Amino acid sequence: MTTQRPALSEPIARVLPLLGVAHLDRLFDYSIPEAMQSTVQPGMRVRVRFAGRLVDALVVQRRRTSDHAGSLRPIERLISPDVVCDEHMFRLIDQLAERSAGIRSDIVRMAIPPRHAAAEKAGLFGDGRSWVDLYGSLVPVEQLCESSLSDANSAFFSYSNGPEYVSSVIHGTANSASVLTLPGEDSAFLAAVLAAATAWNGQQAGVLIVAPTQKVVDRVGAYLRTWVSAAQITEMTAAEGPNARYRRFLSILHGQARLVVGTRSAVLAPVQNLKLIVVLGESDDNLVDPRAPYLHARDVAKLRAEESEAALVTVGVHRSAEIQQWIEAGQMQSISVPRPTVGEHLPLIRALGETDLQREREAYSRGSRVPTLAFHAIRHALDASEPVLVQVPRRGYAPALSCSRCRTPARCRHCNGPLELPASGEAAVPRCRWCGASAGQFTCSACGNNSVRMSVIGQDRTVEELGHAFPGVPIISSGGESVRVEVPHKPSIVVATPGAEPRVAPQDKNSLVGLYGAAVMLDPWIVLGKEDLRANENAVRQWMQAISLVKPHADGGLAVLTADASLYSVQQVIRWDPERAAMSELASRKEAHFPPAATVAAVDGTAASIENLIDLAELPATTELLGPVELPPGVRLPAGMDKSEADSARRLIVRVPHEDAIALGSALKTAQAVRATQKNAGPLRVIMNPVRIG
Missing domain, CATH: 3.40.50.300 (P-loop containing nucleotide triphosphate hydrolases)
Known part of the structure; x- marks a missing residue:
């Protein structure tokens, strides 16, 4: 990349030290040694001495004079002659840092890989x-x-x-x-x-x-x-x-x-x-x-x-x-x-509860995790020599357990994390999904019972169940660390988690993709039941992605959602109108004043650290504070907190209208910089418009 070299009359470099510290996320002036006058350009990486140690820095500008009253330290050396961050990229980094209440050096780390001399x-x-x-x-x-x-x-x-x-x-x-x-x-x-x-x-x-x-x-x-x-x-x-x-x-x-x-x-x-x-x-x-x-x-x-x-x-x-x-x-x-045209490419999409009789017969009968409708869809596709996709929301064998008597969720005695059954067999012992500790002899905290039941069934257990239900049929698992990219076009059952669904190999050289004969979405209540603002949107997306892998109805394609057909999210999938689904989701967010209709910042930490940040921040007049409340389950703790302090973790939601988004990000960024200069400031994390609010 070539750029015009600066004139020798600009002996001062304004640099951004890549320190990852909020209160030092600003520009500093350094003198350019005479030997480097013709080589150092804006956008290059250099090494400078900062607070007694050598650190990487990004040259942002060359200047004639400095605002610093004292003498300037010289640049130690030029890391590379390549201009790795031009003015357009630095302007983008600046905007991103302002909007995300972040530090520019963190974004530089994401944008520019470390130098490798051999490369x-x-x-x-x-x-x-x-x-x-x-x-x-x-x-x-x-x-x-x-x-x-x-x-x-x-x-x-x-x-x-x-x-x-x-x-x-x-x-x-x-x-x-x-x-x-x-x-x-x-x-x-x-x-x-x-x-x-x-x-x-x-x-x-x-x-x-x-x-x-x-x-x-x-x-x-x-x-x-x-x-x-x-x-x-x-x-x-x-x-x-x-x-x-x-x-x-x-x-x-x-x-x-x-x-x-x-x-x-x-x-x-x-x-x-x-x-x-x-x-x-x-x-x-x-x-x-x-x-x-x-x-x-x-x-x-x-x-x-x-x-x-x-x-x-x-x-x-x-x-x-x-x-x-x-x-x-x-x-x-x-x-x-x-x-x-969309209708011509869609499979037949069915759900449970089309009549009260069917709902009573299938949704509430014993052993109905794979309802009759889904069972027949799988059997019909296999008889036609087609592969079948079965989508399950969770990995593992039994990722959630509960007391077999009172149905209280089983928790770890060490960290209060959820217990899971990692594998089948009588020798399998429940363990904590958070800390990995073995539960040993389980005792229910509510009723004192010592036995557990599977409240959530995972991918591995589903493979077992389908293997018993369809003997002799190949069962293929895809999910977690073992994701299949493609499966052959032959009779088989593919059990996959959302996002890990493999493609079917094309039947002939003229086809770009192959398609499943049927798809079944199991346990939809897990996706819809999440305590998450985006639960409905994610459920519709996951189901549509799975159904889009199935043959058209004219070719015998069938998709079965094992959920009540009267549910609004299920109806959105059956009607297959992603535009109207997005409009409906946005309308509900506007009504609730949540992203993207509004801008929110999730501030995670202790009650004291959150209060300290809010006291320091000059928030817009339109700001609403929601909380603080307990950190949502499954959200990792802020840096500086260990699992023994999980009970003291809190989340505060800071909400402003969309037009004040940049003002909110700037205020929180400035407040974090001030906090960084204080001793014992406490753990804190700020996320603008988090994917999971709670």
Whole structure:
């Protein structure tokens, strides 16, 4: 990356030390030694001496004079001659820190991988050849441009204004959209064909695709290889080691890599001439960084698209309330398929309770975890030599236990965590899901009983049950650390957790994907019963994603939701109207004054540390304080608190209207900086618009 070198008359560098400390998240002046005057530029990483130790820092600006009255320390050395953070990226980092009440060095850590000298020495890929030359084929570039564009128009032909939108993206129009895919169509394919067409036809356009998991990244990469070579696809995920990751980062930085596919941290990859950002599975929790400042890749992508004047496209069978708000605000357009066409691709979707007689016979009869309707659907698909998908909400064998007499939840005597049964068999002993301690002889705290029952049945137990119910049928498990990418197109039962559903291998070479003969969603009450603001939205999304993997009704496809058909969320799935479902979810959030209709900050800590923060913060006049209350179950403790102090953990919700979001983030950031200078300030964590409020 080349930039104009600053004049020698600017001997002072204003730098941001990468310290990760709130009260030191500001710029400091250092003098530039004479030997470095011609090399140090804004955006480079240097080493400076700060408080007696050497630390990394980012050069933000070169200046003639300093506001500091005393003498300036010199920069110790230049880490790398590469400009790793230009002014546009630093401006984006600044905005993100302000909005998320975070520290800029934490965002820099996410955006810029650590330097690796061996990667710098290896240089760019293919001896520095351009992205076009990396194709390595005798196929003319004109033919590649034509075929990718033709395939993109064909893929979007059924969508309202689909070909017109493809044309606008290729011509560089910053026109953002939410694409709702057809049932049976792979969202990764739509993302790949649009990206390939833009990269080949967009006048050296850069394209960035962000996916929630490695599995989706691999699918996108496989589709992309229809139009580009493997050398032209740059993947940025946690699977790469430090050397490979930094070398790929340099390839992106210097403009060689124009087609980048990665997980959440790739959203800040420095793609040059960025014209298209695609986000897959935009409401997936995997897109949220678990480290401070807990950024959501969807929100980062939107800010980045605005900063770069690029198009932002979200692709999936479902739409979140956040995306719906952007659509209603005129910031995105909705692209979908006419309902008659959608109906042709849908399987028959059925639920329990279509009549009072059926509800009484199936939902309340003994041993009805796999109701008669679901059992017949599985048997019918197997008899037709089709695979069957069974979706279960929880991993493990029995992830929750309760007293067999009074049904009181079984808790650990050491940390009060929930007890689980890790495996089948008489020798299996209940253990704590939080601390891992064996429960030994269980004694109910309410009635003194010593026996337990399974209150929640997990994936492993479901495999056992279906193995007994369908002897001789292969049972395939996918979830946790063992996620299957693809299963063969033959009679089998696939038991998967949400998000781990494998694709079915295509029946012939002309098919892009294979589809299941039937799908059954078990234990829907677990998803709907979560104490979570997004419980209904997540349930609808998970069920729609599973049902979209099933054959159309005309080909015998059937999906069964083992829930009461009168439930509103079940009706949303049966009607298959993701647009109306998103509108309804947004309307309910507006009524309750919760995100995205309002902005909230979750402040976690002790009662004293939370009170201290609020006393220091100059909050907007429109601020509402809700709580503090106990930390919601399942939410990890703030740093500085151990499990023995879990009972003292509290959460305060700070709520403001959406227009005061930046003011709230700035106030909380400033208050945290002041707290950091105090001794014994206590544990505290601030999350803006958390995925899970409680």
